[in-house]
Amino acid sequence: xxxxxxxxxxxxxxxxxxxxxxxxxxxxxxxxxxxxxxxxxxxxxxxxxxxxxxxxxxxxxxxxxxxxxxxxxxxxxxxxxxxxxxxxxxxxxxxxxxxxxxxxxxxxxxxxxxxxxxx
Amino acid sequence: xxxxxxxxxxxxxxxxxxxxxxxxxxxxxxxxxxxxxxxxxxxxxxxxxxxxxxxxxxxxxxxxxxxxxxxxxxxxxxxxxxxxxxxxxxxxxxxxxxxxxxxxxxxxxxxxxxxxxxx
DNA sequence: AGCTTATACCTGGAACCACGAGGCATGGCA
DNA sequence: TGCCATGCCTCGTGGTTCCAGGTATAAGCT
Numbered sequence: 001x002x003x004x005x006x007x008x009x010x011x012x013x014x015x016x017x018x019x020x021x022x023x024x025x026x027x028x029x030x031x032x033x034x035x036x037x038x039x040x041x042x043x044x045x046x047x048x049x050x051x052x053x054x055x056x057x058x059x060x061x062x063x064x065x066x067x068x069x070x071x072x073x074x075x076x077x078x079x080x081x082x083x084x085x086x087x088x089x090x091x092x093x094x095x096x097x098x099x100x101x102x103x104x105x106x107x108x109x110x111x112x113x114x115x116x117x118x119x
Numbered sequence: 120x121x122x123x124x125x126x127x128x129x130x131x132x133x134x135x136x137x138x139x140x141x142x143x144x145x146x147x148x149x150x151x152x153x154x155x156x157x158x159x160x161x162x163x164x165x166x167x168x169x170x171x172x173x174x175x176x177x178x179x180x181x182x183x184x185x186x187x188x189x190x191x192x193x194x195x196x197x198x199x200x201x202x203x204x205x206x207x208x209x210x211x212x213x214x215x216x217x218x219x220x221x222x223x224x225x226x227x228x229x230x231x232x233x234x235x236x237x238x
Numbered sequence: 239a240g241c242t243t244a245t246a247c248c249t250g251g252a253a254c255c256a257c258g259a260g261g262c263a264t265g266g267c268a
Numbered sequence: 269t270g271c272c273a274t275g276c277c278t279c280g281t282g283g284t285t286c287c288a289g290g291t292a293t294a295a296g297c298t
Contacts, residue, residue, distance in 0.1 A: 012131060012255050012284090014219070018226055025229070031275050040229045044222025050257050053277065074264055075275060094227065100133070101220055103163025107137055108213065110144070110159045131255085131284050150246050169286050172248065193293055194246060 015047050015055050017097055020082060020090040023065065027081040030056055056080055064089045134166050134174050136216055139201060139209040142184065146200040149175055175199055183208045 022028065022036055034052050037045055059065045064086035070077045082090065141147065141155055153171050156164050178184040183205035189196045201209065 014223060015256075018223065021227055022229075029275080030277095037226070040226050041222035042225055044218055044225070048257060049275090049277085050259080050279095051255090054256085057277095076264090077275070097223070099163055103160035104133060104137065104216070106161055106163070107140055107156070107159050134285080148246080149248095167286060168246090168248085169288080170284090173285085176248095192245095195293090196246070 013093065014045075014097075015051055016059065017090075017093045018045065018047075019052065019055050019059065020064065020086060020093060023080055024082045024087060024090055027079050029070075029077040029079045031077075033080075059086065062089075132212065133164075133216075134170055135178065136209075136212045137164065137166075138171065138174050138178065139183065139205060139212060142199055143201045143206060143209055146198050148189075148196040148198045150196075152199075178205065181208075 018037055018041075019033065022033060022040065028036060030049065030053055033056075034047065034049055037047055037052075056065065056067075060067055060080070064083060065080045066083050067078050067080050070079055137156055137160075138152065141152060141159065147155060149168065149172055152175075153166065153168055156166055156171075175184065175186075179186055179199070183202060184199045185202050186197050186199050189198055
């Protein structure tokens with residue numbers, strides 16, 4: 001994110017998109033989120049903790065998430081929830097994602113026509 | 120590409136996927152390819168030359184592309200075409216792409232159910 | 239003739255991200 | 269007691285994208 005000059009930040013930023021989406025459904029803590037991503041993607045996505053925690057911190061620093069520390073059975077958990085600006089960010093990210101998928105799909109299905117060449 | 124430990128190389132690697140696909144339809148030279156991507160994606164994707172040329176060189180070094188230099192109207196063009204291993208690489212990349220899109224889509228549409236939490 | 243734009247190639251370096259590896263601490267179970 | 273799961277975290281590396289810039293020819297405009 002952050003940058004995205006000519007193209008929106010499609011390629012990377014999938015972890016971010018996924019985190020925002022899952023947290024918008026239900027507040028979760030990091031470790032739970034890592035497992036939730038695996039489950040709800042049908043094992044299609046497996047981001048390690050080393051990928052997710054930095055995203056969580058980054059999003060919180062941006063104000064897209066807020067956190068609350070909880071003590072549960074001697075375990076310390078940091079529960080994250082999506083803020084109002086975070087929800088806006090989610091919808092923007094989702095829109096950008098769909099645009100990219102659409103564009104790639106268009107190319108993948110293009111039938112050799114549609115791009116007459118310039119030569 | 121190249122790596123892809125737990126997750127296949129989805130997020131990035133879009134330029135690579137697109138290049139392989141377009142060249143599999145018709146051999147092109149770099150500059151032409153840059154324009155073709157814009158056109159055939161419906162302006163959804165706009166990779167600059169600084170993004171595309173390195174991809175071209177990398178893919179050729181890997182053996183996925185072969186090139187031929189041509190002189191046209193005083194202009195020197197390097198025309199690329201997809202090799203046999205390149206075609207295989209394309210189908211693998213496309214498959215990986217579809218898996219990722221499917222996984223993300225599943226999460227985006229997940230209805231809060233499906234991931235009962237582990238806490 | 240001179241200037242700008244389009245064509246056509248290319249690289250260097252910065253910025254950024256994903257992720258493996260590793261570290262620390264507690265609880266539960268065999 | 270030992271080991272695994274839970275739960276948090278960061279550092280370093282590798283890889284990719286991409287902006288900026290550089291070179292050179294052709295074509296169009298005034």
